[in-house]
Amino acid sequence: MITAIRNYLTFLWRCAKIAFVGDWRYYAWMGLLTTICLIGINAYCKQFVNGLIVTGMGDEVSWGVYISNFTFLVGVAAAAVMLVIPVYIYRNEELHDLVIFGELLAVAAILMCLGFVTVDLGRPDRFWHLIPGIGQLNFPASLLSWDVVVLNGYLLLNLHICGYLLYSRYHNRKPSKWFYIPFVFIAIVWAVSIHTVTAFLYVGLGGRPFWNSSIVGPRFLASAFTAGPALIILALQVIRKVTLYQISDKALLTLRSIVQVSMIINVFLLLNELFKEFYTHSAHAASARYLFLGLHGHHALVPWIWTAITFNVVAMVLLALPVSRSLKWLNLTCVLAIVGIWIEKGMGMVIPGFTPTTLGEMIEYQPSSNETLVCLGIWSFGLLCYTIFLRMAVPILQGRLSYANEGGKPLPDSLTGPNH
Amino acid sequence: MDSRSTTNSAEPLALSRRSFLRSSALFGAGAVALAASLKPLLSLKDGPSMEQFLQKYYKELTPEEMQKVLERISREVEKEYGKRPHLRDLKPMDGVDFAYFLNLSRCVGCRKCVHACVKENNQSRSPEIQYIRVLKMPHGTFDVEKSEHNYNPDLVPEKGYFYMPVQCQQCKNPPCVKVCPVHATWQEPDGITVIDYDWCIGCRYCMAACPYGARHFNFTKPGIPADRLNTEMSYLGNRPRKKGVTEKCHFCVQRTRDGLYPACVEVCPAGARKFGNVLDHESEVYKILTTKRVFIQLKEELGTNPRFFYYFDV
Numbered sequence: 001m002i003t004a005i006r007n008y009l010t011f012l013w014r015c016a017k018i019a020f021v022g023d024w025r026y027y028a029w030m031g032l033l034t035t036i037c038l039i040g041i042n043a044y045c046k047q048f049v050n051g052l053i054v055t056g057m058g059d060e061v062s063w064g065v066y067i068s069n070f071t072f073l074v075g076v077a078a079a080a081v082m083l084v085i086p087v088y089i090y091r092n093e094e095l096h097d098l099v100i101f102g103e104l105l106a107v108a109a110i111l112m113c114l115g116f117v118t119v120d121l122g123r124p125d126r127f128w129h130l131i132p133g134i135g136q137l138n139f140p141a142s143l144l145s146w147d148v149v150v151l152n153g154y155l156l157l158n159l160h161i162c163g164y165l166l167y168s169r170y171h172n173r174k175p176s177k178w179f180y181i182p183f184v185f186i187a188i189v190w191a192v193s194i195h196t197v198t199a200f201l202y203v204g205l206g207g208r209p210f211w212n213s214s215i216v217g218p219r220f221l222a223s224a225f226t227a228g229p230a231l232i233i234l235a236l237q238v239i240r241k242v243t244l245y246q247i248s249d250k251a252l253l254t255l256r257s258i259v260q261v262s263m264i265i266n267v268f269l270l271l272n273e274l275f276k277e278f279y280t281h282s283a284h285a286a287s288a289r290y291l292f293l294g295l296h297g298h299h300a301l302v303p304w305i306w307t308a309i310t311f312n313v314v315a316m317v318l319l320a321l322p323v324s325r326s327l328k329w330l331n332l333t334c335v336l337a338i339v340g341i342w343i344e345k346g347m348g349m350v351i352p353g354f355t356p357t358t359l360g361e362m363i364e365y366q367p368s369s370n371e372t373l374v375c376l377g378i379w380s381f382g383l384l385c386y387t388i389f390l391r392m393a394v395p396i397l398q399g400r401l402s403y404a405n406e407g408g409k410p411l412p413d414s415l416t417g418p419n420h
Numbered sequence: 421m422d423s424r425s426t427t428n429s430a431e432p433l434a435l436s437r438r439s440f441l442r443s444s445a446l447f448g449a450g451a452v453a454l455a456a457s458l459k460p461l462l463s464l465k466d467g468p469s470m471e472q473f474l475q476k477y478y479k480e481l482t483p484e485e486m487q488k489v490l491e492r493i494s495r496e497v498e499k500e501y502g503k504r505p506h507l508r509d510l511k512p513m514d515g516v517d518f519a520y521f522l523n524l525s526r527c528v529g530c531r532k533c534v535h536a537c538v539k540e541n542n543q544s545r546s547p548e549i550q551y552i553r554v555l556k557m558p559h560g561t562f563d564v565e566k567s568e569h570n571y572n573p574d575l576v577p578e579k580g581y582f583y584m585p586v587q588c589q590q591c592k593n594p595p596c597v598k599v600c601p602v603h604a605t606w607q608e609p610d611g612i613t614v615i616d617y618d619w620c621i622g623c624r625y626c627m628a629a630c631p632y633g634a635r636h637f638n639f640t641k642p643g644i645p646a647d648r649l650n651t652e653m654s655y656l657g658n659r660p661r662k663k664g665v666t667e668k669c670h671f672c673v674q675r676t677r678d679g680l681y682p683a684c685v686e687v688c689p690a691g692a693r694k695f696g697n698v699l700d701h702e703s704e705v706y707k708i709l710t711t712k713r714v715f716i717q718l719k720e721e722l723g724t725n726p727r728f729f730y731y732f733d734v
């Protein structure tokens with residue numbers, strides 16, 4: 001028992017140590033991310049001292065970019081399932097060794113989500129009121145309490161799966177199926193649940209007709225399964241380039257098919273929503289009119305949403321054409337899809353819910369510079385985490401950081417190890 | 421090449437010292453940068469005391485613990501505003517179910533209620549927080565989107581308009597209570613939905629859920645001039661709030677649980693506001709309820725079932 005704990009601690013220690021080792025590019029990248037993180041922390045400290053008055057939010061638009069980014073990132077986290085399903089259900093060989101990169105991305109995304117909700121709290125010092133047992137978690141009535149449960153659960157599931165697989169690989173042992181396969185299948189359902197619950201957070205509010213629509217859930221999933229795998233396509237190419245970890249083009253093209261189908265469904269669901277809102281033209285369409293056309297002379301979101309729609313439609317067309325089989329075009333498509341969905345699902349989803357207000361007032365929201373810095377800080381923190389996870393995982397998967405070489409140093413990065 | 425053979429051989433002492441110095445310099449620089457980024461925290465003045473941080477949930481406080489809490493708050497208020505408040509924790513009375521009636525034929529839109537409310541309930545003057553919003557509505561519509569909030573003529577009422585004050589509708593099925601993740605807001609037996617300002621985490625989900633814009637958030641420390649402080653206070657009512665929590669109309673719980681009318685009812689020069697216990701058949705609100713033909717619950721279709729009714733002189 002004690003040996004097992006000591007072995008595990010040695011493993012963690014070596015992982016932590018390797019995160020501080022790399023070439024100059026690695027140091028430059030990590031230095032940049034750390035700097036932006038610190039700027040974000042500084043901005044958050046100002047917010048903590050002065051209150052949320054330093055943001056662009058107010059009584060009328062009471063949620064802003066924090067909750068927008070949160071919503072988008074829950075989708076990214078959920079999208080790891082798009083690697084898991086082909087591998088564990090359809091036995092796809094190409095993606096088999098890449099699942100873990102998707103799951104690590106999910107962990108980083110959830111950490112960012114938790115960051116975004118925390119900075120949105122007026123009283124972060126009272127977070128313990130949410131902890132069951134010592135606090136007063138309003139479960140199951142409040143959908144926010146569901147979100148607390150499912151997000152933390154998803155974080156633990158992914159940490160367990162990634163951690164167990166990597167630790168087995170470190171010891172060069174075959175992972176015992178009973179220790180992770182059941183969790184993989186739970187995580188599949190759980191991934192869908194985190195995004196459904198996040199959608200229900202909005203859908204459940206009868207006083208906000210723009211959100212109180214049953215299409216929000218399906219749209220959330222479709223857009224998540226587009227933007228998430230698109231992000232993974234880009235991440236995998238970066239990994240392939242800097243670590244010499246072998247990732248086949250075929251794997252990337254499999255992901256392309258997933259993005260392709262999801263994007264078509266996403267655009268189709270958008271059309272459904274547009275038809276319902278604009279054909280009936282009821283008073284409940286005021287928010288949609290504000291978003292897409294502008295209302296009573298206010299149209300801050302109009303350029304944004306049309307940029308998003310243009311990006312999504314162009315991405316859909318590119319995905320449908322054979323041209324996106326070339327990585328250059330595929331990458332462009334992925335960037336368009338990610339940016340398009342980030343706008344549409346973040347600001348384009350959250351802000352119109354508040355505009356016009358429930359009492360018919362037109363108050364426009366604009367994020368403040370301090371708020372933007374906090375967001376950049378959290379994004380950098382997420383990227384920092386993901387980079388560190390990869391810095392640990394890749395050498396382990398390549399067999400360069402293993403139990404066998406525990407007394408010495410991990411094999412140098414320039415050596416390409418066995419690949420699975 | 422076996423990397424172990426190179427690394428296991430003893431490294432020259434100078435090299436390890438150099439790497440030690442390098443990593444210390446790195447950590448030192450990191451610590452300085454972190455400290456610099458945390459600098460704004462030095463100007464934090466209204467951080468919670470340990471006593472406040474560990475305070476239990478309202479419904480779990482024993483009477484003795486409640487006494488201590490009231491004592492702490494009184495102390496804090498005295499320190500901040502230089503006046504000792506008369507702070508109580510007034511409980512709902514038995515056999516009371518409050519209802520509020522607003523006569524739209526009488527309201528002239530003078531906003532005296534808004535100001536009386538601010539004064540009574542120690543609302544922040546800077547930035548401004550007001551529980552009552554009076555909407556100026558064109559004749560013939562009930563669509564709030566056609567309303568004007570910031571009307572400012574020399575004389576009210578204006579021809580062609582009517583005025584509709586909106587405040588917390590004290591729903592029997594309150595969406596704000598349902599969504600609160602920590603039970604910081606709830607409906608009391610007398611029908612008033614209250615907030616434990618010492619339990620709210622400031623997530624503002626209730627503000628997203630409220631269909632009436634009734635909930636307000638303290639985006640910063642509320643600014644109340646010390647000489648305007650109303651020292652007659654209640655825990656769930658008008659005691660000064662802290663930064664980062666929500667607040668809203670509570671039917672002047674510090675008055676109505678003590679046999680008085682809410683401030684807005686008392687001040688209304690047109691007699692448009694009626695308040696009382698519907699279970700009391702002698703009450704004015706019971707008479708209105710049984711004699712008037714038409715009532716309107718704002719956004720009735722949402723199923724929130726307000727205990728705040730609008731009616732007309734017909």
